[in-house]
Amino acid sequence: xxxxxxxxxxxxxxxxxxxxxxxxxxxxxxxxxxxxxxxxxxxxxxxxxxxxxxxxxxxxxxxxxxxxxxxxxxxxxxxxxxxxxxxxxxxxxxxxxxxxxxxxxxxxxxxxxxxxxxxxxxxxxxxxxxxxxxxxxxxxxxxxxxxxxxxxxxxxxxxxxxxxxxxxxxxxxxxxxxxxxxxxxxxxxxxxxxxxxxxxxxxxxxxxxxxxxxxxxxxxxxxxxxxxxxxxxxxxxxxxxxxxxxxxxxxxxxxxxxxxxxxxxxxxxxxxxxxxxxxxxxxxxxxxxxxxxxxxxxxxxxxxxxxxxxxxxxxxxxxxxxxxxxxxxxxxxxxxxxxxxxxxxxxxxxxxxxxxxxxxxx
Amino acid sequence: xxxxxxxxxxxxxxxxxxxxxxxxxxxxxxxxxxxxxxxxxxxxxxxxxxxxxxxxxxxxxxxxxxxxxxxxxxxxxxxxxxxxxxxxxxxxxxxxxxxxxxxxxxxxxxxxxxxxxxxxxxxxxxxxxxxxxxxxxxxxxxxxxxxxxxxxxxxxxxxxxxxxxxxxxxxxxxxxxxxxxxxxxxxxxxxxxxxxxxxxxxxxxxxxxxxxxxxxxxxxxxxxxxxxxxxxxxxxxxxxxxxxxxxxxxxxxxxxxxxxxxxxxxxxxxxxxxxxxxxxxxxxxxxxxxxxxxxxxxxxxxxxxxxxxxxxxxxxxxxxxxxxxxxx
Numbered sequence: 001x002x003x004x005x006x007x008x009x010x011x012x013x014x015x016x017x018x019x020x021x022x023x024x025x026x027x028x029x030x031x032x033x034x035x036x037x038x039x040x041x042x043x044x045x046x047x048x049x050x051x052x053x054x055x056x057x058x059x060x061x062x063x064x065x066x067x068x069x070x071x072x073x074x075x076x077x078x079x080x081x082x083x084x085x086x087x088x089x090x091x092x093x094x095x096x097x098x099x100x101x102x103x104x105x106x107x108x109x110x111x112x113x114x115x116x117x118x119x120x121x122x123x124x125x126x127x128x129x130x131x132x133x134x135x136x137x138x139x140x141x142x143x144x145x146x147x148x149x150x151x152x153x154x155x156x157x158x159x160x161x162x163x164x165x166x167x168x169x170x171x172x173x174x175x176x177x178x179x180x181x182x183x184x185x186x187x188x189x190x191x192x193x194x195x196x197x198x199x200x201x202x203x204x205x206x207x208x209x210x211x212x213x214x215x216x217x218x219x220x221x222x223x224x225x226x227x228x229x230x231x232x233x234x235x236x237x238x239x240x241x242x243x244x245x246x247x248x249x250x251x252x253x254x255x256x257x258x259x260x261x262x263x264x265x266x267x268x269x270x271x272x273x274x275x276x277x278x279x280x281x282x283x284x285x286x287x288x289x290x291x292x293x294x295x296x297x298x299x300x301x302x303x304x305x306x307x308x309x310x311x312x313x314x315x316x317x318x319x320x321x322x323x324x325x326x327x328x329x330x331x332x333x334x335x336x337x338x339x340x341x342x343x344x345x346x347x348x349x350x351x352x353x354x355x356x357x358x359x360x361x362x
Numbered sequence: 363x364x365x366x367x368x369x370x371x372x373x374x375x376x377x378x379x380x381x382x383x384x385x386x387x388x389x390x391x392x393x394x395x396x397x398x399x400x401x402x403x404x405x406x407x408x409x410x411x412x413x414x415x416x417x418x419x420x421x422x423x424x425x426x427x428x429x430x431x432x433x434x435x436x437x438x439x440x441x442x443x444x445x446x447x448x449x450x451x452x453x454x455x456x457x458x459x460x461x462x463x464x465x466x467x468x469x470x471x472x473x474x475x476x477x478x479x480x481x482x483x484x485x486x487x488x489x490x491x492x493x494x495x496x497x498x499x500x501x502x503x504x505x506x507x508x509x510x511x512x513x514x515x516x517x518x519x520x521x522x523x524x525x526x527x528x529x530x531x532x533x534x535x536x537x538x539x540x541x542x543x544x545x546x547x548x549x550x551x552x553x554x555x556x557x558x559x560x561x562x563x564x565x566x567x568x569x570x571x572x573x574x575x576x577x578x579x580x581x582x583x584x585x586x587x588x589x590x591x592x593x594x595x596x597x598x599x600x601x602x603x604x605x606x607x608x609x610x611x612x613x614x615x616x617x618x619x620x621x622x623x624x625x626x627x628x629x630x631x632x633x634x635x636x637x638x639x640x641x642x643x644x645x646x647x648x649x650x651x652x653x654x655x656x657x658x659x660x661x662x663x664x665x666x667x668x669x670x671x672x673x674x675x676x677x678x679x680x681x682x683x684x685x686x687x688x689x690x
Contacts, residue, residue, distance in 0.1 A: 134457045203384055214528060221538055222525045300430075303533070305513070306524045311497070315526075318430055318449070318499030319670070320456045 005092055006045075010273040011202045012054075013042035013084040013193050016061070019078035030064040038082050058086035062122045069129040071335070080126050087119040104305035104319035141322045148322040148330060156312065157331055162222040164296050164309040165335055167224040172231025173292045177285065179232065180239025185269070187240070196282040198240075206235030209295050213302040222303050244309075246277025279354055282347040294330060386419035387595050392431055392440035394578065397424045397625040399610075399638035400547060401444060401578075402617045403466065408604025409620045417600035419544075425626070427498055427529055429462040432458045435583055441592075442599060445578035447661045448502035451675055461574075462658075462680035464600045464688075467547035468571040468649035471641065472503055475553060476541035476564045477534065483564065488513055489520050494527030494542035496535075503568050503575045504543065506664035508572065531556050541566075546643035551634065569645075575661040579653070584678060593684070601648060601688040604651045611643045652685045 001009070016038020023032040038057055041049075061083035068076055095112050097103045121141045128140040129132070136145060147153050183201075187193045213230050220226035250273045259269040300310025309328050317323040395399045407413050411419040423440055425431060429571055431445045432453030442463075450460040471603070474493065476482040481491055488511070495504040504524075505515060514521030518640040525539050531553045533539040544550045553563065581598065586592050610617035618635035658680060665671040 019502055134436060136436065136453075136456050136458060214532075217528070218532055221536075222527075222533070300526075303528045304526045306497075306526055311526055314428070315497040315499075315501065317428070318478075318497055318501075320430065320453055320499075321431060 001048075001093070002118045005089060006296060008085055008089045008092070009041065012057075012082055012089055013039055015078045015085065016041070016057075016082040019075050019082060022073075022078060023075040029068070031068055031079050032062045034064045034079060034282070035075075035082070038086065051090050051097065054086050054090040054093065056118070058090055058115075059338055062119075064121065065126045069126065072130045072132070076126075076130055077179070080123065080130075083124055084119060087115060087257065091115050091119075093359045120128055136320050136322055139326055143323050144326040144330060147327040153324065153327060156328060159307050160309045160312050160328065161331060161335070163224060163305070163307045164227070164300065165293070166307075168227035168299075169292045169295045172296065173235060173288060174226035175228060175232045176235030176288060176292070177239055179225070180236045180284070183238045184243035184247065189265075190245060196201035196209070201237050201240050202344070204233060207233065208216075208233075209234060209298045210302070213299040215310060217303040222305055222332060224308075226303075227296045227308075231295045232290045234295045235292055239281070242287075243277055243281045246280030247273050249280065275353075278351045279347075279356070282343065285343045286340055286347075290336045290345055293336045297332060336340050365657050366555045383417070386414065386417055388421070389595060389599055390421045390423060391599075392423045392425060392434045392443040394425055394431055394444045394629065395421075395484050395627065397621065397640040398548070398630055399618060399635045399642060400545075400637050402610040402621055402635075402642065403603055403607030404444075405606075405621050405624045406610040406617050407602045409624070410606065410609060412605045412609075413599070414601040415562060416599055416602045418595060418602065422624070424527070431500060431679055432456075433579075435460065435581065440549040442580055442582050444578050445581045446500070446502075447578075447579055447658065448665055448670065449499045449626065450477060450579070450581050451662065451665055451679065452499070452502075452670055454675055454679055455673070456483065459678075460462050460581040461587055461678060462579045462653055463587075463596055463684040464603075464651040465576060465653040466580065466581040466604065466649060466651050467578040467642075467645050467649070468654065469645045470503070470574040471548075471645050472568045472577070473546055473550065474504070474541050474546050474566040474568075475534070475544050475550065475558070476566075477558060478562050478564055480540050482540050485511055485566070486524050488606050490518075490522075491540040492525060494525045494539040496529065496543055497526050500543075501543065502665065502668070502670055503573065506668050506671075507568065507571075507573045507623060508671070509668050510664075518642055518669040525621065531558065536570070540550045544642070550641070551637045563574050564601060571603070573664075574657070575664055576653075576657050585679070597687045604688070607646060607649075607651075610639060614639045614643070650689060651688070652684075653680055653682060 018035075020035025020039060023035060026032060034057070034082045038061065041053065041057065061079050065076060065080050066082055068079075091112055092106075094103070094115070098109060098112070124138075124307045125142060128135075128138055138174045148157070183197060187197055209230060212233055213226075216226040216229040216233075221231050242286050247269075254272055254276075255268070258272055263271070265320055297310035297313065300308045300312045309332055313325050313328050316322065316328070376536065391404060393404065395401075397405070401422070404420070408420055408422060419518070423434075425434075430448065430449070431443045434440050436442050436453075436458040443460075445455075447462065459616050481487060488508075495501050495503075508515050508522060515524050517523040527532060527533045527539065527542055529545065529549070531542060531549055534542045534553065535556050542549075544553060550565075554560065580603070582596060583591075587596070614636060617639050618632055621639075622632050623629045660673060663672070666674060682685045
């Protein structure tokens with residue numbers, strides 16, 4: 001163990017000991033039992049043991065905290081600290097072990113972020129419930145989950161997802177991508193356009209969403225078309241700039257070779273330069289996939305039909321229906337990550353020749 | 363020696379006068395919207411020294427479309443707030459125990475306006491058409507009205523299509539909605555400027571139709587009201603505020619200038635503020651700040667019908683103690 005891990009081990013053991021001591025004389029309570037078990041881990045300085053024990057203790061402490069949320073006081077908070085530090089220790093040691101190749105279980109790498117996420121959610125739940133924080137300021141994850149799974153709110157969330165993501169984001173994203181790509185090819189061909197369009201594109205990308213959203217509503221109406229127009233504006237420029245850089249990235253040598261083959265402009269574009277630009281283009285696609293969702297949600301704040309993720313978030317805040325706001329935020333986070341992941345997967349398939357992919361990681 | 367004593371004396375004098383200023387009780391007022399004549403009474407009471415005369419040092423905090431008032435109150439960002447009853451009652455059910463202590467606006471300024479050359483002539487024409495409403499918690503009266511008329515708000519031939527409109531009249535100018543929501547003291551003026559003058563529109567005024575829900579009232583947190591000192595400050599605050607309103611409505615030109623001067627954002631214009639204070643005067647005709655129980659009950663019923671509330675609020679959701687003490 002590193003010095004840092006030793007320090008964590010001491011803090012974890014001592015807070016568990018503290019939890020057990022302050023829980024006396026209720027020795028049959030879960031907090032006391034977990035506290036004693038946690039305190040026993042201080043023995044690790046004489047008999048080293050596996051990090052899995054830390055993981056198990058973190059889970060036990062988490063269960064102890066979440067089942068005793070009613071009795072806010074030193075034992076609860078000390079157990080919470082113990083849970084947090086045990087989880088930290090577990091994740092830290094696990095990550096080190098994976099890096100050193102000591103654990104070879106398939107898929108073990110996923111465990112690190114999952115353990116991290118669960119710890120965060122448990123602390124969140126415990127703090128909100130334990131300190132009795134008004135849900136308007138911060139609802140506990142359990143309340144958000146209840147909202148995410150209740151039949152009537154699922155219907156609303158699905159309608160909002162259709163409106164914002166399936167209609168607005170996908171069409172705007174497609175438009176922005178195609179337009180950016182096409183203009184990049186034009187600009188690449190013509191030095192005149194390069195001088196004319198690039199500064200304008202730059203200017204357009206600097207426009208704030210809150211400025212263009214109401215204008216697009218005026219031009220294209222309240223429905224998803226105006227949201228798609230806003231997305232077009234924000235995704236166009238990253239695509240344009242990245243594609244331009246990509247088109248220039250093809251090697252001089254390969255270019256010369258195409259010329260010796262008497263390849264036409266289009267042949268060398270399709271066979272050499274566009275494929276060479278793919279890593280850059282996918283870069284833009286990945287940036288735009290999350291940018292598009294953010295733009296759509298923000299744009300819905302400035303006039304919309306009474307459906308959509310941004311609409312629901314803004315009215316939820318007004319009605320103090322904060323669980324719904326967080327549920328929409330969760331859906332947006334999952335949708336954004338999923339589209340990012342999907343594009344990353346397609347990228348691996350398309351740019352299989354690129355060194356970064358050949359190395360095995362996208 | 364004399365040379366030393368004089369500055370010391372001066373210093374001591376300065377100190378006592380400073381503590382004299384500190385003796386004013388600081389009160390923070392969160393208004394529901396940006397600095398405008400909708401809140402003229404408070405700005406006038408401050409500028410005219412009515413608050414100071416009562417021993418209060420009042421700071422007015424402007425809000426805006428995206429600033430919900432109840433969390434500000436709950437987090438201690440303000441002591442008292444201007445809010446609509448619907449939002450306050452919804453917040454109360456969510457654990458932010460807001461109490462109405464006074465009701466300066468007797469009538470509401472909310473209207474739905476439709477161009478005369480459009481398809482809407484009466485309430486019966488609504489189905490199949492598009493109506494604009496604000497949200498951010500301002501949608502309560504609109505949905506309560508539609509519920510009363512028995513129209514679905516999900517579109518279709520027997521329902522109305524609802525737009526989340528901006529805080530301006532562009533939806534009408536662009537023909538994107540058949541009718542839009544306006545406040546008599548604000549967007550109605552904008553509509554007139556855009557060509558939709560009173561002779562060219564049909565107005566559905568919520569208060570005139572008997573569908574009005576209580577608008578600008580003064581709200582505080584219940585737990586703060588338990589403190590006698592705070593209660594006394596609120597009595598003084600309400601008394602000085604209503605005095606400010608009386609002056610503002612009697613002297614609209616001066617009041618408009620006070621509001622323009624108070625607007626740090628620099629957005630308020632004299633002509634618009636003058637118009638607004640004139641319209642606000644209509645809402646406050648005969649108002650003395652005392653809550654009208656019948657309108658309160660109707661507001662509560664509309665919220666229950668629309669399921670904005672799950673249960674009727676308890677009796678402590680409003681109190682007349684403050685206004686009783688202020689105007690006895």
